[in-house]
Amino acid sequence: MKYFSTRGGSQRLSFEETVLTGLAPNGGLYIPESIPSLPADWRTKWASYSFVDLSVAVLSLYISQDEISTEELRSLVEKSYSTFRHPEVTPIKKLDDKTFVLELFHGPTFAFKDVALQLLGNLFEFFLLRRNARKSPGESQEKLTVVGATSGDTGSAAIYGLRNKANISIFILHPKGRVSPIQEAQMTTVTDANVHNVAVKGTFDDCQDIVKALFANKEFNAKHRLGAVNSINWARILAQTVYYFLSFFHFQAQLPQGTSPEDIEIQYVVPTGNFGDILAGYYAKRMGLPIGKLVVATNANDILARFWKSGKYEKVDSEAPEGQGAAAPAEGASDGRQATDASGVKETLSPAMDILVSSNFERLLWYLAFENTEGADEEERRRLASQTLDGWMSHMKNDGRVEVPIAVLESARKDFFAERISDDLTLKTIKSYFEEHAYVADPHTAVGLAAARIVASQNPPNVHQIVLSTAHPAKFSEAVSRALEGSPSFNFDRDVLPKEFHGLLDKEKRVIDVERPDIELVKTVIEKVAEKEGTNSQGATGSI
Numbered sequence: 001m002k003y004f005s006t007r008g009g010s011q012r013l014s015f016e017e018t019v020l021t022g023l024a025p026n027g028g029l030y031i032p033e034s035i036p037s038l039p040a041d042w043r044t045k046w047a048s049y050s051f052v053d054l055s056v057a058v059l060s061l062y063i064s065q066d067e068i069s070t071e072e073l074r075s076l077v078e079k080s081y082s083t084f085r086h087p088e089v090t091p092i093k094k095l096d097d098k099t100f101v102l103e104l105f106h107g108p109t110f111a112f113k114d115v116a117l118q119l120l121g122n123l124f125e126f127f128l129l130r131r132n133a134r135k136s137p138g139e140s141q142e143k144l145t146v147v148g149a150t151s152g153d154t155g156s157a158a159i160y161g162l163r164n165k166a167n168i169s170i171f172i173l174h175p176k177g178r179v180s181p182i183q184e185a186q187m188t189t190v191t192d193a194n195v196h197n198v199a200v201k202g203t204f205d206d207c208q209d210i211v212k213a214l215f216a217n218k219e220f221n222a223k224h225r226l227g228a229v230n231s232i233n234w235a236r237i238l239a240q241t242v243y244y245f246l247s248f249f250h251f252q253a254q255l256p257q258g259t260s261p262e263d264i265e266i267q268y269v270v271p272t273g274n275f276g277d278i279l280a281g282y283y284a285k286r287m288g289l290p291i292g293k294l295v296v297a298t299n300a301n302d303i304l305a306r307f308w309k310s311g312k313y314e315k316v317d318s319e320a321p322e323g324q325g326a327a328a329p330a331e332g333a334s335d336g337r338q339a340t341d342a343s344g345v346k347e348t349l350s351p352a353m354d355i356l357v358s359s360n361f362e363r364l365l366w367y368l369a370f371e372n373t374e375g376a377d378e379e380e381r382r383r384l385a386s387q388t389l390d391g392w393m394s395h396m397k398n399d400g401r402v403e404v405p406i407a408v409l410e411s412a413r414k415d416f417f418a419e420r421i422s423d424d425l426t427l428k429t430i431k432s433y434f435e436e437h438a439y440v441a442d443p444h445t446a447v448g449l450a451a452a453r454i455v456a457s458q459n460p461p462n463v464h465q466i467v468l469s470t471a472h473p474a475k476f477s478e479a480v481s482r483a484l485e486g487s488p489s490f491n492f493d494r495d496v497l498p499k500e501f502h503g504l505l506d507k508e509k510r511v512i513d514v515e516r517p518d519i520e521l522v523k524t525v526i527e528k529v530a531e532k533e534g535t536n537s538q539g540a541t542g543s544i
Ligand SMILES: *Cc1c(COP(=O)(O)O)cnc(C)c1O
Pocket: 111, 112, 113, 153, 154, 231, 271, 272, 273, 274, 275, 276, 277, 278, 352, 353, 444, 470, 471
């Protein structure tokens, strides 16, 4: 299987090159040359497979044997998911007759990004070790320096994915004192030698600006060959397709006796930010997993919900009444105003979904362009689809908006619904699921549950819903406590706090303080560490 850029060109990459490169040089994202179909006997053969078995079965459809053998793949996958606390890795839980949650938060950092990042870290290590083993004595070794910024909720998943990996160092910048104590502790109590937490006196935007400037600094980037922390890496999408298959089988196994699976339609509801999680569901569906609609659930950062309404993909809502665009305060916050940062991103109770544009949406747009393109053959249609996509993306870059033809919007509506959920409804949903089902949802999951309810009211009776639960409620204690403060039976420590978080705040920490948001200071930190780790190395590009 080879991969090519959504924005075209003749470049064809192996899986290894795709994973190590991340973003294509022409700005596009890599997608497989074709979407493989399932083996004829998948329904019976795979039905009893574990998460690991399914990972091997699904991933090997996208990775050539001569790149990673089945035995190697199995050992990588086993290692990756041995860090999960639940034997099923991603179990489903029944909330009522027609609603299940698919819990994706049983990994080391209690959030769904672990599913992809645990595997990605091992893939990186596998590729680097193999490359270095092939070098002749004296030749410099390939290394990878991953640099990223976090506002708190996702940095730890990257750190846990890369901790203690050979030939890789990771630097994660966070704004000192501005991330929640639990989130700060989740990052800084990782004391492996290759993990470097950098606490910058400043804001999250300062941290992000420094990371951007480091990447833009050609000399520095070339010397250290920096890798980025972002969700566009193909391996992350691929890893996430697996739990759609697993939950499909687990759901079927729970159907009441006498119910024929053919009579039931499964709808997946996905709390969405960068469109990575739900895109994995789209691939599973295109491969042949018989599922119904995929529901995009967004918070007030609703660029996707607006796209499915109007066919317009635009950073600022051009149809909002005066003063209600993305840069203006919106409803949702308790004081009636909602803070927006300098770029126009709204701050919500589900911060891991606070985005202005959804980076992985480009991959879906490519498929939509392809479906609506005529050409002499596949190759010609692919070329034309990339051309169309490239045009859309340059509109996006130049004007912050693009409108797709109605036929394209109709294609998008065949597979997806989309709903936008306010903070207010998010809180109410946490409360009602606790009171009615004794289930404590985190605010991201609650966005999904709220969207599921709205869509369910229009579903035919044979539709069942699986809502993806993307974080453990203890990770977002503030929102959960706020939602449940009036519930007498609720006790955070007893009902929510996992034992792994007990004493976390008192554990040994390792963190490098940076006194000002100054790129030179951060450069010095990275230089010093690189010196200590030995300079006889050659960087490898990479991005997670
Ligand atoms: C990243 C994240 C999401 C959004 O996933 P995307 O793949 O970016 O759509 C939702 N919830 C949580 C808790 C996350 O960390």
